[in-house]
Amino acid sequence: MGTIAGEDDLGIPPTVPPAGQGPETAMPMDVFQAYPPPREAWYTVGVLALATTFAMLDQGILGLLIQRIIEDFSLTDTQASLLLGPAFAFVYVVVGIPLSPLIDRWTRKKIIAIGITVWSLATAACGLAGNFIQLFTARMVVGAGEAVNGPTAYSIVSDCFSRKDLPKAIYGLQIGSVAGSGLSLLLGGAMIYIITTLGTPTLPFVGTLRPWQTVMMAVGLPGLLVALLLLTVKEPARRTFRADVSKVPVVGAVKYMWLHFAVFGPLFVGLTLGALDGGGRAWGAAFFERTYGWQPSTYGLAAGVVSIVAMLGGLFIGSRWVDRMQAAGMVDAPFRVIVYTRMLNIPFAIAMPLMPTPELALACNAVGFLTLGMSGPMLNAVMLIVTPNQIRGQVMALYLFIFTVVGQGLSPVITGATTDYLFTSPEDLRWSIMLLHLVFLPAALVVTLVGWKPYREAVQRLNDDDARTGANN
Numbered sequence: 001m002g003t004i005a006g007e008d009d010l011g012i013p014p015t016v017p018p019a020g021q022g023p024e025t026a027m028p029m030d031v032f033q034a035y036p037p038p039r040e041a042w043y044t045v046g047v048l049a050l051a052t053t054f055a056m057l058d059q060g061i062l063g064l065l066i067q068r069i070i071e072d073f074s075l076t077d078t079q080a081s082l083l084l085g086p087a088f089a090f091v092y093v094v095v096g097i098p099l100s101p102l103i104d105r106w107t108r109k110k111i112i113a114i115g116i117t118v119w120s121l122a123t124a125a126c127g128l129a130g131n132f133i134q135l136f137t138a139r140m141v142v143g144a145g146e147a148v149n150g151p152t153a154y155s156i157v158s159d160c161f162s163r164k165d166l167p168k169a170i171y172g173l174q175i176g177s178v179a180g181s182g183l184s185l186l187l188g189g190a191m192i193y194i195i196t197t198l199g200t201p202t203l204p205f206v207g208t209l210r211p212w213q214t215v216m217m218a219v220g221l222p223g224l225l226v227a228l229l230l231l232t233v234k235e236p237a238r239r240t241f242r243a244d245v246s247k248v249p250v251v252g253a254v255k256y257m258w259l260h261f262a263v264f265g266p267l268f269v270g271l272t273l274g275a276l277d278g279g280g281r282a283w284g285a286a287f288f289e290r291t292y293g294w295q296p297s298t299y300g301l302a303a304g305v306v307s308i309v310a311m312l313g314g315l316f317i318g319s320r321w322v323d324r325m326q327a328a329g330m331v332d333a334p335f336r337v338i339v340y341t342r343m344l345n346i347p348f349a350i351a352m353p354l355m356p357t358p359e360l361a362l363a364c365n366a367v368g369f370l371t372l373g374m375s376g377p378m379l380n381a382v383m384l385i386v387t388p389n390q391i392r393g394q395v396m397a398l399y400l401f402i403f404t405v406v407g408q409g410l411s412p413v414i415t416g417a418t419t420d421y422l423f424t425s426p427e428d429l430r431w432s433i434m435l436l437h438l439v440f441l442p443a444a445l446v447v448t449l450v451g452w453k454p455y456r457e458a459v460q461r462l463n464d465d466d467a468r469t470g471a472n473n
Contacts, residue, residue, distance in 0.1 A: 036236050041160040044233050045169055048153045049176030051116055051230060054223040055146050056180020057187070058123040059088065059408075061219050062139070063282045064188040064300050065212040067289055072210060073132050077426060081416030083132075084282045087139035088146075089409030096147035096401050103393030104238075108152045113230040115152075116223050119145030123220030127213040128206060147404075151396040158384050158392055159236040163462070164326070167334050167381040171319045174377040178315060182308030184219075189300020191215045196297070238389060253391040253398070263386055263458045266451025268402060271379065273444035274342075275403050277349070279411025280433040284365075287429050292358035302362060310366045314373020321374070331463060332456035334378040334385070339452065341371035342445045349437040353430040386458050411436070 035041065062069075063084060070080050103111060122141035129135035153173060161169040195211045202208045209217070257264040280287075284303060288294040294302075318337055325333035345368055352364035380396075387395045418432040419425075 035162060036160050040234060044160055045157060045172040047229055047233050048156065049173050051112055051149060051226050052153065052173065052176030053180040054116060054226050055119065055149050056177050057184045057219055058119055058142060058223065059146060060181055060184035061188050061215065064185055064285045064296050065215060067286045067296060068212045075132065077416035077419045079132065081413040083135060083139055085409040085412035087136045088143040089404045091140045091143040095144045096397050099148055100151060100394045100397030103152050103155050107235055108156050109230050109233045109235055111148050111152050113227045115145045115148040116227045120220050120223030124217045127209065127217035150400040151393050154380055154384060154396045155393045156236060159238055163385055166384060167322050167378065168319055170377040170381045171315050174315060177376065178308065178311040178373060182304050182311065185300045185307060186304025188215060189297045189304060191218060192300065193297040253394040256391060262454040266447050267383060270444050270448040270451065271399065272402055272406050273440050273447060275407030276411050277436055277440040278407035279415040280436055282412040283415055283429060283433065287353065287433060288358055290427050291430050294358055306362055306366050307369045310369035311373035314370040318374030331459045334381045335452060335455050337378045338375045339448055341375040342448060345371040346441045346445065349441055350434060353433040382455065
């Protein structure tokens with residue numbers, strides 16, 4: 001059940017050359033084309049990283065502003081969690097999964113360009129919301145636009161680099177997530193301070209904007225320029241096609257993963273448990289204000305600097321670490337990074353909400369950002385490495401669907417509802433966050449350990465196949 005096999009597992013007939021016909025006439029020429037030149041490949045990564053920066057910025061800015069939105073709209077934590085989570089994440093079900101087959105068939109750079117146009121305009125529209133329903137609706141549209149970004153970007157990058165070089169490329173792409181997450185805090189904090197000092201603008205037919213509304217509009221509109229920049233990217237040739245991808249149904253991707261459950265099962269279950277722990281980050285600004293009295297501008301500036309420095313450091317350390325382990329012959333190097341960083345993060349994550357001062361809590365967060373920078377790209381790389389190109393778009397859409405719906409959809413709601421109904425006081429948010437870390441992080445580590453050996457064996461088989469065929473996909 002854990003053996004990585006061929007096309008028959010995808011629900012498509014294997015491509016067998018007719019008598020007297022060589023394999024070069026039975027397969028698309030894309031299989032034999034060289035990878036893009038390094039400059040072209042890394043330019044593609046850079047533009048996609050910039051798109052991801054704006055995706056994370058538009059997605060994460062609400063967490064910094066949530067306490068002011070709670071006050072302006074008189075919301076409970078549970079209601080606010082619906083804005084932080086389900087409003088953005090659950091629309092992924094409606095958009096992300098149905099569109100995933102298109103990623104494996106259509107021009108991918110245009111898919112991302114359309115997506116970033118939609119989510120940028122929707123983020124700006126959040127700044128015009130005058131009530132909970134309007135803001136909820138605008139956040140849903142943000143989620144719809146961003147649903148195509150992740151799986152499409154990873155599909156493009158996987159066709160620009162060989163399997164050996166793919167982890168390094170994923171680290172490059174992950175810089176966009178680091179920058180976006182950090183900038184949503186850093187720029188958001190700076191903008192709140194400036195707007196509070198100078199005052200908010202007054203728009204025709206709208207009136208005077210609240211500070212948080214002004215921030216939403218300011219971070220949303222520049223993304224339209226990135227949508228234009230994406231059109232300068234050269235679409236890479238699709239690789240390792242032994243059959244037309246249009247013949248690979250969604251059920252074929254599911255069947256493939258089920259047949260290789262020993263490999264994919266722990267990856268998906270571990271991701272789910274790890275994602276359930278992620279809700280605490282969405283409540284970071286509210287936690288620091290309620291527990292330590294920090295204003296959102298103070299938290300944003302401090303946490304933004306810490307997250308960018310720590311996560312960039314994690315990206316650098318993780319990339320070098322993977323290179324060293326691969327040079328030493330460890331075919332499971334990306335998986336090892338995930339295991340070791342989860343071990344390191346657990347005690348600091350549990351201790352963070354219990355710290356007596358904001359500085360100590362931020363220091364614990366720094367460890368979390370460091371390990372996230374090291375392991376985050378590898379969560380994507382390990383999945384891409386063992387997934388056939390024909391279904392990478394669909395598998396990554398499902399993978400990111402779980403991360404989005406569970407981590408960004410359910411986890412903030414669990415945190416908010418726990419505060420409202422278990423601890424009953426907004427000031428007890430710290431205990432909700434601690435409970436989240438205590439339950440889900442150790443469970444994610446245990447499941448990940450279960451999948452270690454099957455993953456290593458699967459990658460070794462793929463490498464052996466490459467050596468026999470002379471391929472390096």
